[in-house]
């Protein structure tokens with residue numbers, strides 16, 4: 429039997445595929461390669477280029493590869509883009525997940541793991557770690573598109589013979605410790621990626637969006653999780669379902685926050701590069717701080733992270749960035765005026 433990984437050529441999906449292949453699982457990847465890369469897929473996995481909404485194709489894959497479980501990553505992930513193009517997100521993330529669920533039910537798939545996000549929660553008012561039962565009130569179409577998929581999965585599982593795990597990711601960062609894959613998207617907006625690009629000279633410097641938040645050093649606070657630990661969290665989810673688990677929703681983070689300034693300083697220290705980091709206006713839509721309470725993942729799923737350390741995350745992210753630089757993948761040029769940069773992020 430095999431595991432179907434949708435979006436397996438993308439950032440998180442490609443790490444999941446390596447996790448499964450390393451554990452000697454049979455893997456089939458379905459990816460339309462709009463944002464993913466064929467070279468990111470582990471050679472031992474079978475890559476099929478196509479769409480999750482193509483019912484006939486998905487059905488054929490499930491039958492031909494004797495699919496036991498679906499791990500569903502395929503979708504769009506850029507929050508500001510979702511504000512500008514909400515229907516793209518409701519299509520790619522919500523409608524297409526509905527179609528995939530329909531096919532899964534028709535084919536009798538009884539294990540489904542869904543890639544959700546901390547963006548389903550309401551913005552917290554304080555620095556207290558967020559539990560899974562916190563208020564669900566997405567601030568962006570991206571978060572809403574994922575929450576709607578969560579609801580569909582929950583109701584579908586209840587009505588049909590399906591068991592599921594939904595994992596809500598906090599700030600995913602880092603790269604495969606062996607540098608077999610990593611975050612390769614051009615024009616990525618993620619903090620650690622941008623700081624690493626600045627450190628290896630792909631950018632002239634970077635902006636720190638917001639320095640007067642009500643946090644200890646005035647910059648935003650996030651809970652960064654190593655992408656390989658996130659992949660292992662999905663494997664724990666698969667084991668939970670294989671052992672007969674019915675349903676589970678869990679936060680994926682380390683229950684510890686780091687400020688933007690701490691991250692930037694750690695990247696400078698580890699890389700030995702004193703790149704420019706300018707204080708810039710807040711980025712629209714950013715919340716001051718968000719940290720996971722990830723204890724449920726450990727107690728209920730037995731998940732044990734291996735890289736819960738900011739320095740390791742950065743070390744692996746830097747190694748991947750250097751590898752990408754050698755391959756000649758370059759980021760777009762930096763716009764020097766921080767205000768223009770902040771505006772261009774918005775648009």
Ligand code: UDP
Nearest residue numbers: 617618619622635636637648650688711714
């Ligand atoms: N950030 C920053 N400069 C950058 C990119 C991000 O200061 O070039 C900040 C951003 O304002 C936020 C944090 O880093 O406070 C994490 O942002 P990211 O885009 O990585 O993830 P998000 O939490 O927005 O999903």
